[in-house]
Amino acid sequence: MRKYYIGIDVGGTSMKMGLMSESGEVLAEAEHLTQKEDGPDGVIARMVEDAKQLADGAGISWNQIGGVGVGLPGFLDIPNGVVKYLTNLGWRNVPIKEKLEQAWQVPVSIDNDANVAALGEAWQGAGKGVDDLVCITLGTGVGGGVIAEGHLLHGMNGFAGEVGHIQVDREGVRCNCGQIGCLETVASATALVRMAREAIDQGRETVLTAESLSAREIFSACAKGDPVASEIVAKAIDALARTLAVLSLVLNPSRFIIGGGVAKAGDVLLNPLREAYEKEAQDNVKQGVEIVLAKLGNRAGFIGAAGLLARGRK
Ligand SMILES: [Zn+2]
Known part of the structure; x- marks a missing residue:
């Protein structure tokens, strides 16, 4: 047996x-x-x-x-x-x-x-019992996976769900994949740190210091109202919310699951993300949509x- x-x-x-x-x-x-x-x-x-x-x-x-x-x-x-x-x-x-x-x-x-x-996450974590979900991992890069009507989507070449390479900023910086302005260049931990470093190099007023830059530091400075950190987090959240709004029209998931190191920020990330999604997403597809944190970690x-x-x- x-x-x-x-x-x-x-x-x-x-x-x-x-x-x-x-x-x-x-x-x-x-x-x-x-x-x-x-x-x-x-x-x-x-x-x-x-x-x-x-x-x-x-x-x-x-x-x-x-x-x-x-x-x-x-x-x-x-x-x-x-x-x-x-x-x-x-x-x-x-x-x-x-x-x-x-x-x-x-x-x-x-x-x-x-x-x-x-x-x-779909089987045993934050998506248990849900048939339509998108899982986005905000770490060194931005990864994604889609469960649609209970199936894990692969697509023709296995690239379905690569949400990190959706272009969110045509004027942005070049991504590892070669394209300009992918979500990954704005919302990954690497991107947050890069943007903070640029602001420090420009001599902007901030509590952030080049020695201790991490997504965690940036979210903690944002929670305390630091203008540079708040601007960086707002940029990431805006790009994420627009991405979720588009994904909602294509896949109409009932739940977005956000994981990875950046998601450790918890409500400092999720609350404004929910608000921004509410503004960006179309009425027909946003009803009842939940944006939650991943549960299973690594x-x-x-x-x-x-x-x-x-x-x-x-
Ligand atoms: Zn890319």
Whole structure:
């Protein structure tokens, strides 16, 4: 009888993994260094062993494992289970699904990190019980994942949900993707810090100092009424609200889930975001829409990865 699933969230520095029941309960979890210098074969070999140990340690025999889901940070051929390119790890053209299925003899599914985080929140977090939602992660970059009518959306090339690269400012700065003025260049933690540094360099009056710049410092200065911090936060919120308004027209979700380091600001971010969304979004699509914080933190990835199989691909 197969009743348990393993989810693995592979990041540039660490791999988080969890053993889960079919109903989504986390029974055991572990975190290991990725040690990317070992290359794909080395990392995959350790992943194989670590997952087996996780099950073993929880008293679950491997033949009770129904499948393993893996979240990966980069460009993937999801249906074929092939890594095309992982920026952080430098992997190219790795048939990871085939390698893992050979080693484990169970079904393996892969998906990108933003999608598994969205699926995790949808399955067991802030989106539990909701069929239409958009999850936006405001971290070093801006990631996104869309669940529409219960399905995790991928689109033709797996880029569905890449909301961080929606253009919000034609006159803005160049994004890592090559385009000008993506949401990521205005609303990521990196962007907030960049804008604060520019203001300091221009000699503007602010409590912020170049030595201790972080999204957290900026939100805390904003809460105290610092004009520079308030202006930066307002700019990010305006861009976010306009993005949510557009997404509402395309997808008509009932809930937006905001996660990542920037979301730790909590109400200082959410309250003005809700107000701005209320102004930007059309009446027909904004009724009953909730904007909430993500619940699972950095566990969302492995929970969603396990969900790729446990929840079934609807
Ligand atoms: Zn971009």
